[in-house]
Amino acid sequence: MSLxxxxxxxxxxxxxxxxxxxxxxxxxxxxxxxxAGFPFVNRANRRQRHDVLKRxxxxxxxxRISQDVLWVDLVDSNELDRLLLVERHIISRxxxxxxxxxxxxxxxxxxxxxxxxxxxxxxxRIQVLRSGMQLSEAFEQxxxxxxxxxxxxxxxxxxxxxxxxxxxxxxxxxIRVSVMLHLxxxxxxxxxxxxxxxxxxxxxxIRGLFGEGSEALGDLYQVSNQTTLGRSExxxxxxxxxxxxxxxxxxxxxxxxxxxxxxxxxLDDKIWRAWAILTNARIISSEEVxxxxxxxxxxxxxxxxxxxxxxxxxxxxxxxxxxxxxxxTGKEMERPARQEARATLIRQRLGIR
Amino acid sequence: MEIIKGQKIEKHLCEQHAxxxxxxxxxxxPINELLTNFVKVQSGAVTGTGELICDNCGMKFTxxxxxxxxxxPQCYIAFEQALTxxxxxxxxxASHHVGKVPxxxxxxxxxxxxxxxxxxxxxxxxxxxxxxxxxxxxxxxxRFEEPQP
Numbered sequence: 001m002s003l004x005x006x007x008x009x010x011x012x013x014x015x016x017x018x019x020x021x022x023x024x025x026x027x028x029x030x031x032x033x034x035x036a037g038f039p040f041v042n043r044a045n046r047r048q049r050h051d052v053l054k055r056x057x058x059x060x061x062x063x064r065i066s067q068d069v070l071w072v073d074l075v076d077s078n079e080l081d082r083l084l085l086v087e088r089h090i091i092s093r094x095x096x097x098x099x100x101x102x103x104x105x106x107x108x109x110x111x112x113x114x115x116x117x118x119x120x121x122x123x124x125r126i127q128v129l130r131s132g133m134q135l136s137e138a139f140e141q142x143x144x145x146x147x148x149x150x151x152x153x154x155x156x157x158x159x160x161x162x163x164x165x166x167x168x169x170x171x172x173x174x175i176r177v178s179v180m181l182h183l184x185x186x187x188x189x190x191x192x193x194x195x196x197x198x199x200x201x202x203x204x205x206i207r208g209l210f211g212e213g214s215e216a217l218g219d220l221y222q223v224s225n226q227t228t229l230g231r232s233e234x235x236x237x238x239x240x241x242x243x244x245x246x247x248x249x250x251x252x253x254x255x256x257x258x259x260x261x262x263x264x265x266x267l268d269d270k271i272w273r274a275w276a277i278l279t280n281a282r283i284i285s286s287e288e289v290x291x292x293x294x295x296x297x298x299x300x301x302x303x304x305x306x307x308x309x310x311x312x313x314x315x316x317x318x319x320x321x322x323x324x325x326x327x328x329t330g331k332e333m334e335r336p337a338r339q340e341a342r343a344t345l346i347r348q349r350l351g352i353r
Numbered sequence: 354m355e356i357i358k359g360q361k362i363e364k365h366l367c368e369q370h371a372x373x374x375x376x377x378x379x380x381x382x383p384i385n386e387l388l389t390n391f392v393k394v395q396s397g398a399v400t401g402t403g404e405l406i407c408d409n410c411g412m413k414f415t416x417x418x419x420x421x422x423x424x425x426p427q428c429y430i431a432f433e434q435a436l437t438x439x440x441x442x443x444x445x446x447a448s449h450h451v452g453k454v455p456x457x458x459x460x461x462x463x464x465x466x467x468x469x470x471x472x473x474x475x476x477x478x479x480x481x482x483x484x485x486x487x488x489x490x491x492x493x494x495x496r497f498e499e500p501q502p
Binding site: 034036037038039040042043121143146147150151154155156157158159160161162163164166167168169171172173175203227228229230231232233234235 | 409410411412420421422423424425426429436439440443444445446447448449450451452453454455456457468471472
């Protein structure tokens, strides 16, 4: 398997399948783990980083976790490939840029359901990503991977503090549970701020598509736990599955129904204008595309627009981003050229001549 | 209550006094507390300017305050007292792990300490070109790193 093979289709998380997929785009769990006997990454010298990398590579590529694992050395790879992995949510922006040529890598499986970043902030950041609301399945998978790794590696762990991490905000279980939600109706009705406040009170973080500091492009929000110490993995999962996510889904659905009942003309106007621009634009930025795709996605889910299927819309969220666009068209482009190529790609994908 | 726990309370007072006076500890200190204190003494130190520093990786507490990242697992022990209130604030008041325990955690802490020290001695041996010692340390390391039954 190579990076080239994964470019032309949406990753597992954008497949648009899975329970509650009209609102829950994806479920993600990640575990922060460090290997005992080494300093954390920020304090490790080149040789120590290399040693950590080698150990992780040996076990990750041994076939124990999965038969088909792709190892991407991020120092050797080019900038476009690294950005591609960021867009697919396989690695963080921090891991892509690194700012240095210090040893770091990522291992991912063919279906992109799991990925392990090596030498990011912690020695290992293990992640499982699935479509729709599938937190239990994701946890089962990641727990299995963690067990397999742990059978061969000594994790930095203390009975009092749990899994030891470079940043104490990950200390304890080292688990970050996160769901990506599409909340266009809450945004349109202005109720999203209520959700933000409620989330804050529950010690949850709400972020945009690309995590910390990023705007909620395309009305896509990531909700994740902030507390990692003193609560078991099961308790955190239970909260997400039985309280947090069902509640936000219910709010979004109420807002959608309210729009249909009270402001149908305005709603349809938004949806069809989005369609009109996307299918006719000749120059377009990815920010604008995100906003338009969000309204079209809402229109499809509410049955008010049936000129396109949801899968094509989900894929466009990914394919129109800068690295994907350049990979698909096969040429490196500056921003103005990308905006033109983006408009063309959208028309092609939507079957417009 | 007082009668039952009388002895324990008395002992604690003794300990406090002893520490205040700079005297040795009471004899009946539980073994795990002794170990913890031993580790504290081993890995936490104070620089000339009174700054907390981790003996294992050289991270200063002020550096941690600046970038929120610790330098190594030992930092949690070296900075325990200063860290605890910060952790509790960041973690909804929690001060103990609840949840998954690695299956190899049984002797984990001691092994971690040992591995850390062996690795440190190994890099020192390599740096001073004492290859005989380095080879021996490498063998020790390999032996300890084998998965335990």
